[in-house]
Amino acid sequence: MTVTVVAGPPDAVVDGVDVDLVAAAVRGCPAVADLVGGSPSGAATYLPGRRIDGITVTDGAVLIQVRSRWEPATALAAQIRRAAGAVAPLHRLDVIVADIEDPPSTWMSR
Template sequence: MCSDPEPPVPGSPRAPALFRDPDLIAAAVRGCPSVYRLTAGPFGASAACLAGRRVDGVEIAGEAVRVHVVGRYGPTMAEIGAEVRDALADVIPGAEVDVVVEDLATETDPAVLGARRPTLNPAHE
Protein backbone atom coordinates (compact mmCIF):
# COMPACT_ATOMS: atom_id res chain seq x y z
CA MET A 1 0.00 0.00 0.00
CA CYS A 2 1.29 3.46 -0.83
CA SER A 3 1.68 6.16 1.74
CA ASP A 4 1.74 9.78 0.62
CA PRO A 5 5.08 11.14 1.85
CA GLU A 6 6.35 14.45 0.58
CA PRO A 7 8.59 13.80 -2.43
CA PRO A 8 12.26 14.60 -1.85
CA VAL A 9 13.40 17.93 -3.20
CA PRO A 10 16.41 17.64 -5.53
CA GLY A 11 19.52 18.70 -3.63
CA SER A 12 17.99 18.10 -0.18
CA PRO A 13 19.55 15.55 2.18
CA ARG A 14 16.59 13.18 1.56
CA ALA A 15 16.95 13.24 -2.24
CA PRO A 16 18.86 10.44 -3.98
CA ALA A 17 22.02 11.46 -5.81
CA LEU A 18 20.12 11.36 -9.10
CA PHE A 19 16.49 12.45 -8.64
CA ARG A 20 14.22 10.09 -10.57
CA ASP A 21 10.83 11.12 -11.94
CA PRO A 22 8.51 8.07 -12.16
CA ASP A 23 6.34 9.77 -14.80
CA LEU A 24 9.33 10.38 -17.10
CA ILE A 25 10.53 6.82 -16.57
CA ALA A 26 7.08 5.42 -17.39
CA ALA A 27 6.76 7.61 -20.50
CA ALA A 28 10.15 6.46 -21.81
CA VAL A 29 9.27 2.80 -21.23
CA ARG A 30 5.85 3.18 -22.92
CA GLY A 31 7.66 4.56 -25.97
CA CYS A 32 9.52 1.29 -26.52
CA PRO A 33 8.12 -0.64 -29.50
CA SER A 34 8.71 -3.99 -27.74
CA VAL A 35 6.71 -2.95 -24.66
CA TYR A 36 2.94 -3.43 -24.72
CA ARG A 37 2.38 -1.79 -21.31
CA LEU A 38 3.71 -1.29 -17.81
CA THR A 39 2.26 -3.56 -15.13
CA ALA A 40 2.06 -3.43 -11.34
CA GLY A 41 2.73 -7.19 -11.24
CA PRO A 42 0.57 -10.08 -10.09
CA PHE A 43 -0.15 -8.57 -6.67
CA GLY A 44 -0.24 -4.91 -7.71
CA ALA A 45 2.75 -4.07 -5.55
CA SER A 46 5.13 -2.77 -8.24
CA ALA A 47 4.51 0.96 -8.33
CA ALA A 48 6.02 4.30 -7.43
CA CYS A 49 3.86 6.15 -4.92
CA LEU A 50 3.36 9.86 -5.41
CA ALA A 51 1.09 12.28 -3.60
CA GLY A 52 -2.41 10.90 -4.18
CA ARG A 53 -1.54 8.51 -7.01
CA ARG A 54 0.64 5.65 -8.21
CA VAL A 55 2.77 5.06 -11.28
CA ASP A 56 2.29 1.34 -11.92
CA GLY A 57 5.25 -0.68 -13.09
CA VAL A 58 7.97 1.68 -11.80
CA GLU A 59 9.89 1.02 -8.58
CA ILE A 60 12.59 3.38 -7.34
CA ALA A 61 14.94 2.49 -4.49
CA GLY A 62 17.86 4.86 -4.08
CA GLU A 63 19.99 4.60 -7.20
CA ALA A 64 18.20 1.52 -8.52
CA VAL A 65 15.14 1.52 -10.77
CA ARG A 66 13.05 -1.53 -11.59
CA VAL A 67 10.37 -1.52 -14.28
CA HIS A 68 7.76 -4.24 -14.77
CA VAL A 69 6.42 -4.63 -18.29
CA VAL A 70 4.24 -6.76 -20.52
CA GLY A 71 6.27 -7.20 -23.69
CA ARG A 72 5.07 -7.75 -27.21
CA TYR A 73 5.47 -11.26 -28.58
CA GLY A 74 8.41 -11.56 -30.96
CA PRO A 75 11.48 -9.98 -29.39
CA THR A 76 13.32 -12.04 -26.79
CA MET A 77 13.16 -10.96 -23.15
CA ALA A 78 16.81 -9.94 -23.41
CA GLU A 79 15.97 -7.70 -26.39
CA ILE A 80 13.03 -6.14 -24.52
CA GLY A 81 15.29 -5.47 -21.53
CA ALA A 82 18.02 -3.92 -23.68
CA GLU A 83 15.49 -1.70 -25.47
CA VAL A 84 14.07 -0.44 -22.16
CA ARG A 85 17.54 0.21 -20.71
CA ASP A 86 18.53 2.13 -23.86
CA ALA A 87 15.35 4.24 -23.63
CA LEU A 88 16.07 5.05 -19.99
CA ALA A 89 19.75 5.92 -20.51
CA ASP A 90 18.94 9.57 -21.25
CA VAL A 91 16.17 9.85 -18.62
CA ILE A 92 18.16 8.38 -15.71
CA PRO A 93 21.82 8.37 -16.75
CA GLY A 94 24.04 6.05 -14.75
CA ALA A 95 21.17 4.37 -12.91
CA GLU A 96 21.02 0.64 -12.34
CA VAL A 97 17.94 -0.49 -14.29
CA ASP A 98 16.29 -3.87 -13.80
CA VAL A 99 13.62 -4.88 -16.30
CA VAL A 100 11.08 -7.53 -15.28
CA VAL A 101 9.11 -8.98 -18.18
CA GLU A 102 5.95 -10.17 -16.43
CA ASP A 103 4.13 -11.44 -19.51
CA LEU A 104 3.99 -11.31 -23.31
CA ALA A 105 1.06 -10.01 -25.36
CA THR A 106 0.36 -11.70 -28.67
CA GLU A 107 -1.46 -10.47 -31.75
CA THR A 108 -4.33 -12.82 -30.90
CA ASP A 109 -4.65 -11.38 -27.39
CA PRO A 110 -7.97 -9.45 -27.29
CA ALA A 111 -6.40 -6.82 -25.04
CA VAL A 112 -3.78 -6.13 -27.72
CA LEU A 113 -6.34 -6.01 -30.51
CA GLY A 114 -8.75 -3.87 -28.48
CA ALA A 115 -11.43 -6.51 -29.09
CA ARG A 116 -13.66 -8.24 -26.61
CA ARG A 117 -13.27 -11.92 -25.88
CA PRO A 118 -15.49 -14.08 -28.08
CA THR A 119 -18.64 -15.40 -26.45
CA LEU A 120 -20.66 -18.52 -27.15
CA ASN A 121 -23.63 -16.42 -28.19
CA PRO A 122 -22.60 -13.47 -30.41
CA ALA A 123 -26.12 -12.00 -30.11
CA HIS A 124 -25.33 -11.02 -26.49
CA GLU A 125 -22.31 -8.86 -27.38
Template sequence: MPAGPDPEDDVGAEPEVADVVAAAVLAVPGVHDLHAGVAGEVATYLPGRRVNGIRMREPGCSIHVVLDWGTPVLDTTDAVRAAVRPYVSGPIDVTVEDILPPGSTGSAPAAL
Protein backbone atom coordinates in the same frame (compact mmCIF):
# COMPACT_ATOMS: atom_id res chain seq x y z
CA MET B 1 -14.81 17.26 3.24
CA PRO B 2 -11.35 18.36 2.04
CA ALA B 3 -10.91 18.92 -1.66
CA GLY B 4 -8.61 16.62 -3.63
CA PRO B 5 -5.52 17.81 -5.45
CA ASP B 6 -6.23 20.44 -8.07
CA PRO B 7 -4.82 19.32 -11.46
CA GLU B 8 -4.23 22.97 -12.33
CA ASP B 9 -1.72 23.18 -9.47
CA ASP B 10 0.60 21.01 -11.58
CA VAL B 11 0.44 23.18 -14.69
CA GLY B 12 3.99 24.18 -15.58
CA ALA B 13 5.46 21.88 -12.91
CA GLU B 14 8.32 19.57 -13.79
CA PRO B 15 7.11 16.01 -14.37
CA GLU B 16 8.05 13.41 -11.79
CA VAL B 17 10.98 11.18 -12.75
CA ALA B 18 8.74 8.10 -12.49
CA ASP B 19 6.36 9.60 -15.07
CA VAL B 20 9.24 10.38 -17.44
CA VAL B 21 10.64 6.87 -17.01
CA ALA B 22 7.20 5.33 -17.64
CA ALA B 23 6.77 7.34 -20.85
CA ALA B 24 10.25 6.36 -22.06
CA VAL B 25 9.55 2.67 -21.39
CA LEU B 26 6.18 2.74 -23.16
CA ALA B 27 7.83 4.34 -26.22
CA VAL B 28 10.12 1.33 -26.70
CA PRO B 29 8.91 -0.84 -29.61
CA GLY B 30 7.59 -4.17 -28.36
CA VAL B 31 6.59 -2.90 -24.91
CA HIS B 32 2.84 -3.26 -24.63
CA ASP B 33 2.34 -1.94 -21.11
CA LEU B 34 3.78 -1.55 -17.62
CA HIS B 35 2.85 -4.20 -15.05
CA ALA B 36 2.36 -3.65 -11.31
CA GLY B 37 3.57 -7.14 -10.36
CA VAL B 38 1.68 -10.19 -9.18
CA ALA B 39 0.19 -8.44 -6.14
CA GLY B 40 0.42 -4.84 -7.34
CA GLU B 41 3.64 -4.32 -5.41
CA VAL B 42 5.66 -2.64 -8.17
CA ALA B 43 4.88 1.07 -8.13
CA THR B 44 6.17 4.49 -7.30
CA TYR B 45 3.88 6.35 -4.92
CA LEU B 46 3.34 10.04 -5.56
CA PRO B 47 0.98 12.45 -3.84
CA GLY B 48 -2.53 11.18 -4.56
CA ARG B 49 -1.52 8.58 -7.14
CA ARG B 50 0.90 5.83 -8.11
CA VAL B 51 2.89 4.96 -11.22
CA ASN B 52 2.44 1.21 -11.71
CA GLY B 53 5.29 -0.85 -13.08
CA ILE B 54 8.02 1.58 -12.04
CA ARG B 55 9.73 1.42 -8.65
CA MET B 56 12.23 4.23 -8.18
CA ARG B 57 15.16 3.48 -5.87
CA GLU B 58 18.23 5.39 -4.86
CA PRO B 59 20.17 4.59 -6.91
CA GLY B 60 18.39 2.99 -9.85
CA CYS B 61 14.95 1.60 -10.53
CA SER B 62 12.94 -1.54 -11.23
CA ILE B 63 10.75 -1.70 -14.32
CA HIS B 64 8.14 -4.41 -14.91
CA VAL B 65 6.68 -4.75 -18.41
CA VAL B 66 4.34 -6.71 -20.64
CA LEU B 67 5.75 -7.36 -24.11
CA ASP B 68 4.01 -7.92 -27.42
CA TRP B 69 4.10 -11.44 -28.84
CA GLY B 70 7.18 -12.08 -30.98
CA THR B 71 9.21 -9.28 -29.41
CA PRO B 72 12.84 -10.31 -28.81
CA VAL B 73 13.07 -10.26 -25.01
CA LEU B 74 16.78 -9.52 -24.50
CA ASP B 75 16.92 -6.85 -27.22
CA THR B 76 13.80 -5.19 -25.84
CA THR B 77 14.96 -5.19 -22.22
CA ASP B 78 18.28 -3.69 -23.41
CA ALA B 79 16.30 -1.03 -25.32
CA VAL B 80 14.28 -0.26 -22.18
CA ARG B 81 17.50 0.24 -20.19
CA ALA B 82 18.91 2.51 -22.90
CA ALA B 83 15.70 4.57 -23.04
CA VAL B 84 15.69 5.07 -19.28
CA ARG B 85 19.44 5.64 -18.76
CA PRO B 86 19.26 9.45 -19.33
CA TYR B 87 16.86 9.76 -16.38
CA VAL B 88 18.17 7.17 -13.91
CA SER B 89 21.57 6.67 -12.34
CA GLY B 90 22.48 3.28 -10.95
CA PRO B 91 21.15 -0.15 -11.85
CA ILE B 92 18.06 -0.50 -14.03
CA ASP B 93 16.39 -3.85 -13.43
CA VAL B 94 13.88 -4.89 -16.10
CA THR B 95 11.45 -7.75 -15.45
CA VAL B 96 9.20 -9.18 -18.14
CA GLU B 97 6.02 -10.03 -16.23
CA ASP B 98 4.00 -11.25 -19.20
CA ILE B 99 3.82 -11.54 -22.98
CA LEU B 100 0.61 -10.61 -24.76
CA PRO B 101 -0.77 -13.63 -26.69
CA PRO B 102 -0.60 -13.57 -30.50
CA GLY B 103 -3.42 -11.63 -32.12
CA SER B 104 -4.47 -10.01 -28.86
CA THR B 105 -5.17 -6.30 -28.86
CA GLY B 106 -6.45 -6.17 -25.30
CA SER B 107 -4.77 -4.62 -22.34
CA ALA B 108 -2.23 -6.31 -20.14
CA PRO B 109 -3.54 -8.64 -17.44
CA ALA B 110 -4.36 -6.78 -14.25
CA ALA B 111 -2.43 -7.45 -11.07
CA LEU B 112 -4.37 -9.39 -8.45
Protein backbone atom coordinates in the same frame (compact mmCIF):
# COMPACT_ATOMS: atom_id res chain seq x y z
CA MET C 1 13.69 4.78 -31.94
CA THR C 2 12.91 8.35 -30.93
CA VAL C 3 10.92 9.06 -27.79
CA THR C 4 9.78 12.52 -26.80
CA VAL C 5 9.09 12.87 -23.12
CA VAL C 6 7.94 15.82 -21.07
CA ALA C 7 8.92 16.25 -17.44
CA GLY C 8 6.18 15.61 -14.93
CA PRO C 9 5.36 17.63 -11.85
CA PRO C 10 8.16 18.08 -9.30
CA ASP C 11 6.49 15.58 -6.96
CA ALA C 12 7.32 12.82 -9.47
CA VAL C 13 11.05 12.90 -8.62
CA VAL C 14 12.19 10.05 -6.38
CA ASP C 15 15.89 9.67 -5.49
CA GLY C 16 16.76 12.00 -8.37
CA VAL C 17 14.65 10.07 -10.93
CA ASP C 18 11.63 11.65 -12.61
CA VAL C 19 9.30 8.65 -12.57
CA ASP C 20 6.96 10.24 -15.14
CA LEU C 21 9.86 10.56 -17.58
CA VAL C 22 10.91 6.96 -17.05
CA ALA C 23 7.32 5.77 -17.54
CA ALA C 24 6.94 7.73 -20.76
CA ALA C 25 10.30 6.55 -22.09
CA VAL C 26 9.54 2.89 -21.35
CA ARG C 27 6.02 3.07 -22.78
CA GLY C 28 7.57 4.51 -25.96
CA CYS C 29 9.57 1.33 -26.57
CA PRO C 30 8.14 -0.72 -29.47
CA ALA C 31 8.61 -4.01 -27.60
CA VAL C 32 6.70 -2.77 -24.51
CA ALA C 33 2.93 -3.21 -24.38
CA ASP C 34 2.67 -1.36 -21.04
CA LEU C 35 4.01 -1.02 -17.53
CA VAL C 36 2.61 -3.54 -15.05
CA GLY C 37 2.08 -3.28 -11.31
CA GLY C 38 1.36 -6.23 -9.07
CA SER C 39 2.96 -9.67 -9.19
CA PRO C 40 5.68 -10.75 -9.35
CA SER C 41 7.44 -7.69 -7.89
CA GLY C 42 4.59 -5.39 -6.92
CA ALA C 43 6.41 -2.54 -8.68
CA ALA C 44 4.70 0.82 -8.20
CA THR C 45 5.61 4.35 -7.21
CA TYR C 46 3.19 6.15 -4.91
CA LEU C 47 3.06 9.91 -5.39
CA PRO C 48 0.73 12.52 -3.91
CA GLY C 49 -2.73 11.63 -5.21
CA ARG C 50 -1.61 9.04 -7.75
CA ARG C 51 0.31 5.86 -8.41
CA ILE C 52 2.57 4.87 -11.30
CA ASP C 53 2.44 1.11 -11.78
CA GLY C 54 5.47 -0.79 -13.02
CA ILE C 55 8.26 1.44 -11.67
CA THR C 56 9.97 1.45 -8.30
CA VAL C 57 12.99 3.60 -7.42
CA THR C 58 15.12 2.36 -4.54
CA ASP C 59 18.69 2.89 -3.39
CA GLY C 60 20.33 3.71 -6.73
CA ALA C 61 18.20 1.35 -8.82
CA VAL C 62 15.09 1.62 -10.94
CA LEU C 63 12.94 -1.50 -11.16
CA ILE C 64 10.83 -1.57 -14.31
CA GLN C 65 8.13 -4.21 -14.71
CA VAL C 66 6.46 -4.58 -18.10
CA ARG C 67 4.11 -6.55 -20.28
CA SER C 68 6.06 -7.34 -23.43
CA ARG C 69 4.92 -7.52 -26.99
CA TRP C 70 5.92 -10.71 -28.85
CA GLU C 71 9.60 -9.76 -29.20
CA PRO C 72 12.91 -11.36 -28.20
CA ALA C 73 13.78 -10.64 -24.57
CA THR C 74 17.17 -9.26 -25.60
CA ALA C 75 15.52 -6.66 -27.85
CA LEU C 76 13.02 -5.76 -25.14
CA ALA C 77 15.71 -5.29 -22.49
CA ALA C 78 17.95 -3.29 -24.83
CA GLN C 79 15.09 -0.93 -25.75
CA ILE C 80 14.12 -0.39 -22.12
CA ARG C 81 17.70 0.13 -20.94
CA ARG C 82 18.39 2.63 -23.74
CA ALA C 83 15.17 4.60 -23.18
CA ALA C 84 15.15 4.58 -19.36
CA GLY C 85 18.92 5.04 -19.18
CA ALA C 86 18.59 8.32 -21.06
CA VAL C 87 16.40 9.77 -18.28
CA ALA C 88 17.91 7.92 -15.29
CA PRO C 89 21.60 7.61 -16.25
CA LEU C 90 22.96 7.33 -12.71
CA HIS C 91 20.78 4.41 -11.65
CA ARG C 92 21.01 0.68 -12.24
CA LEU C 93 18.07 -0.53 -14.33
CA ASP C 94 16.41 -3.83 -13.46
CA VAL C 95 13.78 -5.17 -15.86
CA ILE C 96 11.10 -7.73 -15.05
CA VAL C 97 8.87 -9.17 -17.75
CA ALA C 98 5.66 -9.83 -15.84
CA ASP C 99 3.55 -10.80 -18.84
CA ILE C 100 3.78 -11.30 -22.58
CA GLU C 101 1.05 -10.47 -25.08
CA ASP C 102 -0.30 -13.22 -27.29
CA PRO C 103 1.73 -13.75 -30.46
CA PRO C 104 0.49 -11.96 -33.56
CA SER C 105 -1.90 -13.96 -35.72
CA THR C 106 0.73 -14.10 -38.48
CA TRP C 107 3.06 -15.95 -36.13
CA MET C 108 0.37 -18.49 -35.22
CA SER C 109 -0.10 -19.47 -38.87
CA ARG C 110 3.50 -20.67 -39.28
